[in-house]
Amino acid sequence: MEIASSPHVASGASVDDIMRNVVYALLPVVVFAVFAFGLSALLVLTTAVLACVGTEYVLNRVAGAPDTLGDWSVVITGLLYGLTLPPGLALWMVAVGGIFGVGVGKFLFGGLGSNAFNPALVGRAFLQAAFPSAMTTWSPAFLADRFAHISSSTLAFPFARPEYDAISAATPLSAMKFRDTGTDPMELMLGLTSGSVGETCAVLILVGGIYLVARNMMNWRITVSILATVATMTLIANTLAPGEYPQPMFMLLSGGLMLGAVFMATDPVASPITDTGCWVYGLLIGGLIVVIRFWGGMAEGVMYAILLANAVSPHIDNLVQPRVYGSRA
Amino acid sequence: MNLPLQHLPTTPVAMYRAIVGIGMLCALLIVGIYQATAERIAENEAQALAEAVAAVLPTAQVLRSIAVASDGGIADVDASLQKLPAFVGYDQSGKLAGVAITAAGMGYQDTIQVIYAYSFSDSAIVGLRVLQSLETPGLGDKIETDPNFVANFEQLDVSLSAAGNELAHAVETVPNGSKEHPWQIDAITGATVSSEAIGKILDTSAQQWVPLLVRHREQLIGAPEPVEN
Amino acid sequence: MAQPTTNQFIKGLWQQNPIFVQALGLCPALAVSNSAINALTMGLATSFVLLSSGVIISSIRSLIPREARIVSYICIIASLVTTVDYVIKAISLDLHKSLGAFISLIVVNCLILGRAEAFASRNTVGKTVLDSAGMGAGFTIALLCIGVIREVLGAGTLFGIGLFPDTFQTWTIMLLPSGGFFVLAFWLLAIGLWNDARERSAKTAEETA
Helix, strand or coil: CCCCCCCCCCCCCHHHHHHHHHHHHHHHHHHHHHHHHCHHHHHHHHHHHHHHHHHHHHHHHHHHCCCCHHCCCCHHHHHHHHCCCCCCCCCCHHHHHHHHHHHHHHHHCCCCCCCCCHHHHHHHHHHHHCCCHHCCCCCCCCCCCCCCCCCCCCCCCECCCCCCCCCCEEEEEHHHHHHHCHHHHHHHHHHHCCCCCCCCHHHHHHHHHHHHHHHCCHHHHHHHHHHHHHHHHHHHHHCCCCCCCCCCHHHHCCCCCCHHHHCCCCCCCCCCCCCCHHHHHHHHHHHHHHHHHHHHCCCCCHHHHHHHHHHHHHHHHHHHHHCCCCCCC | CCCCCCCCCCCCHHHHHHHHHHHHHHHHHHHHHHHHHHHHHHHHHHHHHHHHHHHHHHHHHHHEEEEEECCCCCCCCHHCCCCCEEEEECCCCCCCEEECCCCCCCCCCEEEEEEEEEEEECCCEEEEEECCCCCCCCCCCCCHHHHHHHHHCEEECEEECCCCEEEEECEEEEEECCCCCCEEEEEECCHHHHHHHHHHHHHHHHHHHHHHHHHHHHHHHHCCCCCCC | CEEEEHHHHHHHHHHCCCCCCCCCHHHHHHHHHCCHHHHHHHHHHHHHHHHHHHHHHHHCCCHHCCCHHHHHHHHHHHHHHHHHHHHHHHHHHHHHHHHHHHHHHHCCCCCHHHHHHCCHHCHHHHHHHHHHHHHHHHHHHHHHHHHHHHHHHHEEHHHHHHCCCCCCCCCCCHHHHHHHHHHHHHHHHHHHHHHHHHHHEEEEEEEEC
16 A cells, blocks of 8 residues: 655645745744744744754765755754753753754654654753753743843853853743742743743744644644643643642643644644554644653653654554555554 | 585484584583683772772771671671671771761662762762763763762761661752752752752661661771781 | 685774674673763773683683583683673772773673683684784773764763863763764774775776786
8 A cells, every 4th residue: 555755744845935934933932932032032942043054054065965055944944952951051052952963863864754763852952961960951031131231151162161141041841840830821821931942932833833723734633642642641640649640731731742743743744644643643742741740750751752652653653554455454 | 615514424323422522522622711811800909999989088098897787787798708798997097987888779761880988087079980871972971070960979978867776967969050069969060860869869778777877876986807818 | 715814804904893893792882882981981891891701712622522512601701790890890990880880791791701612712813813903902992982983972981081171062962872872883884984085096097907
């Protein structure tokens, strides 16, 4: 049985058409990120995109492969990667993760259409393991001097340890996990909290997602499946032990869940292609997120949940695919 | 280029000869090397332990190794036979300086083993050193290096309750920045699991040892018997 | 073969390098190569066991019945590993602690049993010495290649000596097992690319000739 190659979309739009629209959908998130975290966030995002695009360009040249910058996909990888980073991250680390994400996460697997994992998250996962303390130091949002002053940590000299000049803030999730303090869902909705550059404002991320779904350019099943799983599991846990586990609304709006569910997990290459597969895939990601957040050592688990689900997505397709009549198992 | 395998025809005699012969040769080799290195290894081990005790009980000059006796009291024992030895330390004038106790428990990745000093006069833990840990480099291993965390153990209250059979307040790890009482340990941000592990290890060990030590203090004050080595 | 003797030695260093080419003994190579000194100790310990087990096995090879050969080899190897274990403990407890269980696990390093079965049991003592020394050296060099990168990036030191100013940001991942995989992959990639380039230039030279 022949399966259409990904990206698997019904509109029949070309790759660069879809990718351009994804950039449009991300624009409000990007603008808000710069508004909330100032010049440092702008530099982080710019460096992330340049590192990813530059790596793709150089590796294509080295391998003698055709130039693929025109299809915008690597720009999106760069943008998404930048949006998952802490706002005060040293620019040289941003570049290292971008090079690793595109070089190892995408190029070594065979480039666009063949990557087993979401390259943006591969880059982030590498940074998380390489520089755990820099990746969990968050500068507060809406600092008064954010448009006049670039954090000294951002401008750390390559290979030097970043020095933080602002007092670090707790993300809503780490506040819940390590200090037992909740955050007002309204603040989470509007993005008034601290966190990764582009994960804070849930509303704008949702708007971007709805735009893509309306243009038939995104697989909404995955997103809905993840959000529904997280909400249901949290609701059950919260009903059984209200003091111990947070409200579903808090879980849905905090951390990288929205960004992950809308823009990361839906990577058309690394996710399943059958509809049933998408539902199962979302269920798996949602379940892993809840497990890691509730019982894991870390405060946030969206990245690892998606990467793990990426790894099994071909198997999900195999399992749920209806067997062709007359074929053997 | 390889020669063909040239082997004896397999007879029972040949089998016995080969296996028994090799077994005996190997046994001789191991015994020989054990004899040759045993003394040096024991020296190394004693030195490593002495260094650790000296780090938490700097005033102690003479050590006496103790353990919980079968009748619930305290008995003198050979430290090298103990899994988690404890040492009573005496200063130059033969006065009781404190007790260094080793304790172990589960950390984030593997067992953490620590040695801590208990001071009778302060009713507190007055020093802690990690003997063995496999905590995450850069996060969990801060339990050994983070100066703020290490400061928790300069004076950690483990005084007894009125009844004298348990600690007045359990040793507990609290989130970073919220330490209010002398029996609380201020956790390391980002290494909560490792910080809590240390708190739990200390609590378990102190709940067992401190009431015992206080009850049998008389027995420990007496002039130390000459220590072997 | 033109120079059989030197080839016996050289092949272990490059064409049949235990780690980079044969991919044997990867478990210790990844686990204890997080610093140069650990890599060197592990390499030397393995080389010693390889060399002495090779010598013993090839000199008594005619006395060992076919059916009893594996048990005999393992017995000899295990005794030698115990020896190494005691010696390292006597030299430094800290070193022994950082190598952990991996010293004892040299027993099951497939490189050693592999060479015993494939080479020492079929060749003269002289040839076996060359083969084992070559394989041991290749293993040690490969471990050092991995260990040096991991220590320099992961701790900012080389053999415990600081290389950079205090502000150097250490790469925690290099000290974790995953860093071992990445560095090994990097070396395999580099060696693969180099071999490719050499083959290509050899082919063009042939064509032009």
